[in-house]
Amino acid sequence: MSTVVLIGTQWGDEGKGKITDFLAERADMIVRYQGGNNAGHTVVVEDKVYKLHLIPSGILYQDKTCIIGSGVVIDPAVLIKELKSLEDRGISTANLKISQRAHVILPYHHLLDQAEEKSKGNKKIGTTIRGIGPTYMDKSARVGIRMIDLIDQTEFEYLLKENVRVKNSMLTRVYNSEGVNYQAVLEPYRSYAEILKKYVADVSIIVNRVIEKGGNILFEGAQGTLLDLDHGTYPYVTSSNPTSGAACIGAGVGPTKIDRVIGVAKAYTTRVGEGPFPTELNDEVGAYIQNQGGEFGTTTGRPRRCGWFDGVIGRYAVRINGLNYLAITKLDVLSGLEKVKICTGYRYRDDIIEEFPASLKLLSECVPVYEELPGWQEDITSAEKLEDLPVNARKYLDRVSEVAGAPVAIIGVGSKRAQTIVTAEI
Ligand code: IMP
Ligand code: MG
Numbered sequence: 001m002s003t004v005v006l007i008g009t010q011w012g013d014e015g016k017g018k019i020t021d022f023l024a025e026r027a028d029m030i031v032r033y034q035g036g037n038n039a040g041h042t043v044v045v046e047d048k049v050y051k052l053h054l055i056p057s058g059i060l061y062q063d064k065t066c067i068i069g070s071g072v073v074i075d076p077a078v079l080i081k082e083l084k085s086l087e088d089r090g091i092s093t094a095n096l097k098i099s100q101r102a103h104v105i106l107p108y109h110h111l112l113d114q115a116e117e118k119s120k121g122n123k124k125i126g127t128t129i130r131g132i133g134p135t136y137m138d139k140s141a142r143v144g145i146r147m148i149d150l151i152d153q154t155e156f157e158y159l160l161k162e163n164v165r166v167k168n169s170m171l172t173r174v175y176n177s178e179g180v181n182y183q184a185v186l187e188p189y190r191s192y193a194e195i196l197k198k199y200v201a202d203v204s205i206i207v208n209r210v211i212e213k214g215g216n217i218l219f220e221g222a223q224g225t226l227l228d229l230d231h232g233t234y235p236y237v238t239s240s241n242p243t244s245g246a247a248c249i250g251a252g253v254g255p256t257k258i259d260r261v262i263g264v265a266k267a268y269t270t271r272v273g274e275g276p277f278p279t280e281l282n283d284e285v286g287a288y289i290q291n292q293g294g295e296f297g298t299t300t301g302r303p304r305r306c307g308w309f310d311g312v313i314g315r316y317a318v319r320i321n322g323l324n325y326l327a328i329t330k331l332d333v334l335s336g337l338e339k340v341k342i343c344t345g346y347r348y349r350d351d352i353i354e355e356f357p358a359s360l361k362l363l364s365e366c367v368p369v370y371e372e373l374p375g376w377q378e379d380i381t382s383a384e385k386l387e388d389l390p391v392n393a394r395k396y397l398d399r400v401s402e403v404a405g406a407p408v409a410i411i412g413v414g415s416k417r418a419q420t421i422v423t424a425e426i
Contacts (some may be wrong), residue, residue: 002259003217004426005247006327008224009263009317011233012242012273013297013304015329015412016264017041020220022410022420023262028215029065030058031207033250034134034240035222036073036105038128044415048089051298054079055086055096056220062092065210067203070101071240071250073135074147075356076192098196099203099252100148106179106189108167109134115175126234126273128300136239138163150189151197160186161202204252211257219247225263225317226271233360236275244321262409262426263323265314267331267400270304272297276364279307279343293333308370309342314404316356324408325424328397331389332413337375340396343368344403364374373399381414386423389413 006023007013021043024030037053045060046051051057054074056066068074083093109131116133117124127133138144143163149155161182168179210217223242228234231243240246244261248254268289271277280286286306289295295304317323334340346353346366357363376390383389389397389411401408409424 002214002256003211003219005219005221005244005258005261007244007261007263007321008242009265009321009323009326010224010313011226011268011277011308012039012223013270013272014224014264014266016221016327017043017052017057018412018415018417018420019262019327020218020266021045021060021417022216023426024058024064025399026059026216027058027064027088029207029210029217029345030056031067031069031217031247031251032056032069032072032218032222033069033219033247034242035238036130036132037075037078038130038132038238038299039082039222042298042415045417053082053299055082055093058218058220059086059091059093059096062095063097064089065206065215066096067207067251067343068096068098069101069203069251070099071246072099073103073105073132073139073240074098075105075130076150076189076196080192080195082247096199097201097203097206098147098199100146100200102147103135103144104147104150105131105135105364106145106163108164108171108186109138111171111177111180112167115171115177118391119175122243124274126275129300133239147196147200151200153190153193156189156193157186160189204344207251207253208257211253219251219258222245224311225320228320231320233275233344233363236273236360260324260426261322262325262327262401263321263406264327264329265309265317265404266329267309267334267396268293269307269310269313270295272300272302272304276360277305277307278346278363278366279310279368281307285337288337289333292336293330308341308343308368309400310368311400312343312346312354312356314400315354318404318406323406325426326401326404326406327410327412328400328408329412331393332379332381334375334396335380336377340373340375342373342396342399344371368384371399381419383421385421386411389421
């Protein structure tokens with residue numbers, strides 16, 4: 001396996017948690033490199049359901065090292081809650097390491113996220129309101145507070161005081177909302193620092209040491225390609241880079257150290273939050289997929305918008321991320337449909353567009369060009385190998401792979417760890 005980057009090829013929620021968990025078995029180390037608790041992973045192991053937001057799903061294997069890299073933003077209260085809930089269920093978190101350089105989410109980031117969304121009115125992004133965007137803004141503005149600063153009492157007090165002064169002025173004067181109280185932030189954050197300091201380390205050293213020894217590492221992306229700050233449907237994106245290149249930056253390794261990139265795609269498409277979505281289905285098929293797939297957010301509980309597989313997006317994700325393989329999840333959700341469709345291009349006025357456009361104005365006028373394939377009625381949730389799948393399901397996968405331009409290495413046919421078919425050597 002060596003070093004593998006696993007990313008989402010759509011708008012997040014592709015089922016990366018399950019594939020990460022599956023691949024983690026062969027890894028010595030699992031690394032999260034961007035995003036924060038806007039992400040949500042559901043992992044099912046022997047009928048036990050784990051919902052993780054910040055901690056890599058690899059934590060469920062007790063012998064693996066789990067890393068939260070510098071590219072991640074950390075809400076300490078959420079992290080501590082997650083640590084506690086794992087410990088309460090008998091899962092040790094002793095093998096978790098958190099980057100000294102990861103930025104910390106503070107209460108004013110939540111308030112700013114909320115205030116910015118409110119002020120945008122019907123142009124709102126539909127963020128998770130977890131303070132993610134404002135925390136990355138502070139990082140870029142060079143006023144953020146990192147884990148290394150959080151655990152240094154004097155440094156933290158100084159940085160917090162400065163930030164509270166500026167943020168309160170923004171919150172009250174620009175957004176006409178309430179500010180935060182310095183002391184009321186300082187005290188809980190001091191206790192968070194006490195709890196978390198034992199996990200804080202220079203993780204780039206730890207990761208590179210494993211690479212030097214020839215160990216297997218899985219870099220686990222959060223969100224998806226179309227939520228990428230550079231390559232996604234801007235401005236309806238998250239504030240980090242969920243694409244594969246960010247694995248290097250957010251973990252502190254060089255590009256020469258990455259062996260393979262795998263992109264996870266649902267057998268259909270979903271999106272939460274606002275923004276254009278060409279293959280969206282506002283009909284009974286969309287409702288069927290939403291129900292069968294349980295398409296409600298792990299983090300916010302919001303219903304996800306559902307639609308057909310978009311091959312234009314698939315091709316785009318293959319190019320932007322340099323994908324070697326696709327992992328197709330939730331194929332079982334499409335069982336029972338008479339016909340299934342794959343979008344192969346977009347019709348824009350009199351033209352056919354084959355590459356994903358930068359202009360949202362243009363994208364919102366795009367009408368999908370569909371290829372229709374016969375569906376399958378069989379229950380495929382106990383299929384163990386490719387040959388166990390109905391011929392129509394296999395034909396569907398073949399077309400998805402051809403249209404996107406990458407071979408399929410993994411197929412998910414249910415939410416459990418065992419409901420996974422492997423079709424290539426990874
Ligand atoms: P933010 O990341 O909270 O700033 O939200 C920005 C956009 O990204 C919104 O449309 C969110 O719904 C979306 N988003 C953020 N994280 C996830 C995720 O893990 N899955 C799906 N959508 C996400
Ligand atoms: Mg999710």
